[in-house]
Amino acid sequence: MTYSGTKRGGGSSKRERLAAAAAQVLHEQGMEKTTIADIARAADVPVGNVYYYFKTKDQLVEAAIGAHAQALADMISALDALPAPQDRLKALLAGWVGQRDLTARYGCPTGSLASELDKRDDGLDQTLAKVIRVLLDWAEQQFLALGRTTDARELAVALIASYQGISLLTNTFRDPELMASEGRRLERWIDSLA
Incomplete structure (x- = not known):
C-alpha cells in the first residue's frame, strides 16, 4: 500500500x-x-x-x-472502476510494482508502520490493522467475483502476504527487480485462478 x-x-x-x-x-x-x-x-x-x-x-x-486509509480508499475507488476482478487485481499489482524503487529504499509504507506500531502498547497497531483489513476484504471480494467461493479469503491473504513478503525482501536487498519479478508471478497466478 x-x-x-x-x-x-x-x-x-x-x-x-x-x-x-x-x-x-x-x-x-x-x-x-x-x-x-x-x-x-x-x-x-x-x-x-x-x-x-x-x-x-x-x-x-x-x-x-x-x-493511509484515505490513500487506500482512493486506490480502491480507482480499481473498482475497472471492468473485471482479474483486471482490478492486476492493476493492484501494477501499482505495487510501480512503487518498487520506493519500496526498495524504505519498504512498504503500511507494513513498515505496522511493524513499528506492534512494538508499542497504545492501540495504534489495531487502528492500522483496520486499514489493512480493508484491503484484505477488498481482495477477498475480487476473488469471490472470480468465482472462488470456497477459498476467496485464503487467496486474499496469500496475495497480501506475498506483497508484504516481497516488500521486505525488496527493501532488505535494495533490489526493485525482486518486486517486479514477483509481480509477474502473481499476475500468472491470478490468470490461473480465473
Whole structure:
C-alpha cells in the first residue's frame, strides 16, 4: 500500500498536509527518528502551527494512519472502476510494482508502520490493522467475483502476504527487480485462478 504523498498549495488544508507528510516522513525515517519538526518541514507548515492541529507525535501517527486509509480508499475507488476482478487485481499489482524503487529504499509504507506500531502498547497497531483489513476484504471480494467461493479469503491473504513478503525482501536487498519479478508471478497466478 502506498500513501498519497504530501500535498502542497491551496487545494488541501494544513491538517491534511500534515497527515500526508507524517505518513511520508514516518515511512522514510521510521517512528523513532521522526520529529514533529521533520513533519512540519515536509508539510511546509511552521512547526509552531503543528501544535494547533496535533498536540503530540502520537496524534500525528494517528493522522498518518488516516492518510493511509484515505490513500487506500482512493486506490480502491480507482480499481473498482475497472471492468473485471482479474483486471482490478492486476492493476493492484501494477501499482505495487510501480512503487518498487520506493519500496526498495524504505519498504512498504503500511507494513513498515505496522511493524513499528506492534512494538508499542497504545492501540495504534489495531487502528492500522483496520486499514489493512480493508484491503484484505477488498481482495477477498475480487476473488469471490472470480468465482472462488470456497477459498476467496485464503487467496486474499496469500496475495497480501506475498506483497508484504516481497516488500521486505525488496527493501532488505535494495533490489526493485525482486518486486517486479514477483509481480509477474502473481499476475500468472491470478490468470490461473480465473
